[in-house]
Amino acid sequence: MSNAYRIPAGGRINRKKPLKFQFNNQNYIGFEGDTLASALLANGVHFVARSFKYHRPRGILSAGSEEPNALVTINRGQARVTPNLPATTAQLYDGLIAASQNHWPSLNVDAGAVNDLLHPVLAAGFYYKTFMWPRNFWNTVYEPFIRAAAGLGKAPSEPDPDFYATRHAYCDVLIIGGGPAGIAAALAAAATGARVMLVDEQSEMGGSLLSEVSVRIDSAAAGDWLASALETLRAAPNVQVIQRAAAFGFYHENFVGIGQRLTDHLADPSADCPRERLWKVRARTVILAQGAIERPLVFGGNDRPGVMLAGAARTYLNRYGVLAGRSAVIATSNDSGWLTALDLARAGSAPTAIVDMRPDVAPDLVARAGDAGIEVIKDSRVIRTSGRFRVRRIVVARNDGAGQRELACDSLLMSGGWTPSVHLWSQANGTLSWDETFKAFVPEAAPGGVFAAGAGAGVFGLGETLQSGWSAGSAACRSAGFGAPGATRGFRIEGEIAASPATPLQAPSTGRAFIDFQNDVTAKDIRLAVQEGFQSVEHIKRYTTTGMATDQGKTSNINALAEAAATLGVSPQQAGLTRFRPPYSPITFGALAGMKRNGTFQPVRRTEIDPWAEQQGAVFEPVSLWRRARYFPKAGEDMHAAVRRESVGVRTAVGMFDASTLGKIEVVGPDAAEFLNRLYVNAWKSLAPSRCKYGVLLGEDGFIRDDGVVARLTEDRFHVTTTTGGAPRVLTMMEDYLQTEWPDLQVWLTSTTEQWAVIAVNGPNAKQLIAPFIDGIDLSDEALPHMAYAEGNIAGAQLRLFRVSFTGERGYELNVPTSEARRIWELLHAAGAALGLVVYGTETMHLLRAEKGYIIVGQDTDGTNTPQDVGLGWAVGNKKKDFVGKRSLNRPDMLKADRPQLVGLLTEDSRTVLEEGAQVVSTGPAGARPLGHVTSAYWSEALGRSVALALVAGGRACMGQDVAVCAAKVQTRATISGTVFYDPKGERINA
Amino acid sequence: MIQVRCPYCDALLPEQEFAYAGQAHIARPEDPSAETDEAWRDYLYIRSNTRGLHKERWRHVHGCGRFFNAIRDTVSDRIQETYRMFETPAGGSADE
Numbered sequence A: 001m002s003n004a005y006r007i008p009a010g011g012r013i014n015r016k017k018p019l020k021f022q023f024n025n026q027n028y029i030g031f032e033g034d035t036l037a038s039a040l041l042a043n044g045v046h047f048v049a050r051s052f053k054y055h056r057p058r059g060i061l062s063a064g065s066e067e068p069n070a071l072v073t074i075n076r077g078q079a080r081v082t083p084n085l086p087a088t089t090a091q092l093y094d095g096l097i098a099a100s101q102n103h104w105p106s107l108n109v110d111a112g113a114v115n116d117l118l119h120p121v122l123a124a125g126f127y128y129k130t131f132m133w134p135r136n137f138w139n140t141v142y143e144p145f146i147r148a149a150a151g152l153g154k155a156p157s158e159p160d161p162d163f164y165a166t167r168h169a170y171c172d173v174l175i176i177g178g179g180p181a182g183i184a185a186a187l188a189a190a191a192t193g194a195r196v197m198l199v200d201e202q203s204e205m206g207g208s209l210l211s212e213v214s215v216r217i218d219s220a221a222a223g224d225w226l227a228s229a230l231e232t233l234r235a236a237p238n239v240q241v242i243q244r245a246a247a248f249g250f251y252h253e254n255f256v257g258i259g260q261r262l263t264d265h266l267a268d269p270s271a272d273c274p275r276e277r278l279w280k281v282r283a284r285t286v287i288l289a290q291g292a293i294e295r296p297l298v299f300g301g302n303d304r305p306g307v308m309l310a311g312a313a314r315t316y317l318n319r320y321g322v323l324a325g326r327s328a329v330i331a332t333s334n335d336s337g338w339l340t341a342l343d344l345a346r347a348g349s350a351p352t353a354i355v356d357m358r359p360d361v362a363p364d365l366v367a368r369a370g371d372a373g374i375e376v377i378k379d380s381r382v383i384r385t386s387g388r389f390r391v392r393r394i395v396v397a398r399n400d401g402a403g404q405r406e407l408a409c410d411s412l413l414m415s416g417g418w419t420p421s422v423h424l425w426s427q428a429n430g431t432l433s434w435d436e437t438f439k440a441f442v443p444e445a446a447p448g449g450v451f452a453a454g455a456g457a458g459v460f461g462l463g464e465t466l467q468s469g470w471s472a473g474s475a476a477c478r479s480a481g482f483g484a485p486g487a488t489r490g491f492r493i494e495g496e497i498a499a500s501p502a503t504p505l506q507a508p509s510t511g512r513a514f515i516d517f518q519n520d521v522t523a524k525d526i527r528l529a530v531q532e533g534f535q536s537v538e539h540i541k542r543y544t545t546t547g548m549a550t551d552q553g554k555t556s557n558i559n560a561l562a563e564a565a566a567t568l569g570v571s572p573q574q575a576g577l578t579r580f581r582p583p584y585s586p587i588t589f590g591a592l593a594g595m596k597r598n599g600t601f602q603p604v605r606r607t608e609i610d611p612w613a614e615q616q617g618a619v620f621e622p623v624s625l626w627r628r629a630r631y632f633p634k635a636g637e638d639m640h641a642a643v644r645r646e647s648v649g650v651r652t653a654v655g656m657f658d659a660s661t662l663g664k665i666e667v668v669g670p671d672a673a674e675f676l677n678r679l680y681v682n683a684w685k686s687l688a689p690s691r692c693k694y695g696v697l698l699g700e701d702g703f704i705r706d707d708g709v710v711a712r713l714t715e716d717r718f719h720v721t722t723t724t725g726g727a728p729r730v731l732t733m734m735e736d737y738l739q740t741e742w743p744d745l746q747v748w749l750t751s752t753t754e755q756w757a758v759i760a761v762n763g764p765n766a767k768q769l770i771a772p773f774i775d776g777i778d779l780s781d782e783a784l785p786h787m788a789y790a791e792g793n794i795a796g797a798q799l800r801l802f803r804v805s806f807t808g809e810r811g812y813e814l815n816v817p818t819s820e821a822r823r824i825w826e827l828l829h830a831a832g833a834a835l836g837l838v839v840y841g842t843e844t845m846h847l848l849r850a851e852k853g854y855i856i857v858g859q860d861t862d863g864t865n866t867p868q869d870v871g872l873g874w875a876v877g878n879k880k881k882d883f884v885g886k887r888s889l890n891r892p893d894m895l896k897a898d899r900p901q902l903v904g905l906l907t908e909d910s911r912t913v914l915e916e917g918a919q920v921v922s923t924g925p926a927g928a929r930p931l932g933h934v935t936s937a938y939w940s941e942a943l944g945r946s947v948a949l950a951l952v953a954g955g956r957a958c959m960g961q962d963v964a965v966c967a968a969k970v971q972t973r974a975t976i977s978g979t980v981f982y983d984p985k986g987e988r989i990n991a
Numbered sequence B: 001m002i003q004v005r006c007p008y009c010d011a012l013l014p015e016q017e018f019a020y021a022g023q024a025h026i027a028r029p030e031d032p033s034a035e036t037d038e039a040w041r042d043y044l045y046i047r048s049n050t051r052g053l054h055k056e057r058w059r060h061v062h063g064c065g066r067f068f069n070a071i072r073d074t075v076s077d078r079i080q081e082t083y084r085m086f087e088t089p090a091g092g093s094a095d096e
């Protein structure tokens, strides 16, 4: 039965190029130019899917991206398995392998079909009503059950092996939709010199023109006119024609997202070609010419395979040379069903009958149908259908219910009217009005720079459509500032059968009449929702899920609205339409992610010393965008062993640490000291040149934002350091105050983070290690005491030397030009062997500072802590009249005794290391009260026990008190202590 | 993605180059210590949450780095006008 339903000639397929393909392990032949749907239909295959909820047999409903039923999985092997593709948009290629989905064990024998028998209990709101209690069933029983029972296709679990491109584009006129309206618009715009982009989702430009066989435009056959128009457009240097490109979202100010499929139609795509391209187009003007979508009729069993939209059947016939069946019946509520009937008749396969809901039909159409031998049944509609996997019989009756009779058929081609595609128009904030003729919403007031044309604007008839496109093209060019051609250009149309899209709104139906095929929503479900009290269409939509599937309700929205409005007893315009949201058609995550994945997900900042650390086998961790060496394990060491060795090395000999990621801002100018004085809590004016101070920065709310050592280099020059992650934030804050609050201050700010690399050298042997390499600086404790600053040279490189310590040991921070850092680092490293040098990472740094009670902003603070809260009250220049945040420190809440305060915690069992984030709870007779949480916790090799810092309510007044620390399933007893665990007298700083 | 005209660069540029910086024309009090608790609370936290034309601050963070003011319609999410710090907008006064 190969291609048994293919007519002998005609269509736009290439009969010289047969293509082999597989569906559900069966081999078939199609032709170049086919979609998977047209090729299946040519082979007599209608039953291709099981529905989402009831697992009902489903066929191919449409011939385009509106398809709700025929979703298939296309398998290119391994990770290249794509589920949920409409067979109607999948272009056939040689060797294509597709399978149906949502069934087990097979399409014909599906255990899930039992759901269809259970439909009385699976109605609208079933999930909400049934899966409520017990609560612990939500994640463990209900959700897995629902997911397994009502699934779409399965996505592969392997990483996506393909890559995806992104392109930004700008144009004067973006035309969405390459049908007659879009092409006419492009022809009008092309001549003006405007930059024009014409995009269409299909494999071939032309839209409805591709399904016209007998119409002539300006004396040329429709196909020839189309070819010559496209030739004109492709030859125009200012016009870009993009195929397989679906505009999925209309965003602010004519910013349009377009997904272009580049390789899915190829049998053997090149590995160098991206699979898809995401276009981000900013257009001066946009013309929406997306046409209209035919609506199903709503009657019992309208979802059976073999029941198809009449317009789709006409497309399969005229464009692909495929018959939907050998004995069709047309069911329609408007003229367009008749066009399909007459085209089928001309192809020698006239339908047996036309069932029209209307009592009166244009006499010309009735006469033509009579001539073709088609029985005309007016004032009647389909009541129900039968046939197991394909429609075999239908029952029709007059509108008043009388005169029931049965008709045999192998296909039922229906038309319930046309719905203009206004999704993008609505997304663009264009308003809509109800059109009584088409029974649909059509574009009304235009948002700026957006135009609608053709059937999408409610314009039908080929001549009118072409003219509407031309006018829109002309108006768009004028609006974009180009000299435009005249607004009218007559298109001469011959051979078109005059047909009106006027349609009555459908009457309420009986039986299992489907409205939303993809989400399995019936007319009865909509009525039930209204009965249960839902009045807004937005609520009815969410309760029944109508229009919420991946097809975005393209075929169902108006039918759902009609049913809801009828049940509510209001007019459709009173009921209103639900809001359209992107995406209009599905877009892959791959296209959205583009190059932003794996190594190119976000930039990784590396220090100059990073490659050396990598050579040494360092383990890294991300800190904001930086990657930092966390520890340097020797053979056989885990992190804890490495940190024990590194920390002991620093405390007993000397350690070297790459601190280059510290943020650095140079603050320069006659008012630099005044500026810092107003910004930071500290008193800066008294700081002498060549001295450093630990600075604390608050927000106006009084909470700590950042901290860091600041050196005064000269009277008018400061070297400010910030936390690694805080540098951009601090610079922004400085700029904000300088530009907007104190523009009178003469201060200039420069980020120098990447100019200076920082080598921190800490430990009793620190001075010995660096001294031999340093020129021009007296390193004696008298000349360079703790918190002093000096400039000189190290091994021939410029040196800014800070005598500071974040470990409690004698410490130096060597700021050297980044380009010299690696050389200096290696020099010091080589010399250090004799002095017991260790290289340490961030983990040891964190431990050493915690042993001293030094905070890390963002770890020991959470954005709601004042300097007082964390024991930094000493840093605050209380004598200053003002600084950023000062006023807030006197707000009543800031003075409460039970504010969270930073304290130490010593566990009862000294070996237990607490969990960071664990809750601190009181143990008194009053019972357990939450007091705060652990912010830092480590094993301290120097102290031979664990140490921890915690924020505890009123903690400083509770020294020596016991608390419980609760983490998941573990409770630990601990005692509140001071925060300085190691060397409380601070003697090591000069050791 | 909206478009923003930087009044210093005088160029209409994509939103990605800019950072929003809160409601405009909230001046830091001359002497915060003289402010009552209520007045200081209002300065810190109380914002207009306007439906309609909203005067707000933006920074051309990936460009010239300057802070400036904008009048944005919070309904249409379109910026009607931008103007430099300490200047008065063409479309009205510099309050709110």
Ligand SMILES: [Zn+2]
Residues within 6 Å of the ligand: B006, B007, B008, B009, B010, B060, B063, B064, B065, B066
């Ligand atoms: Zn700028």
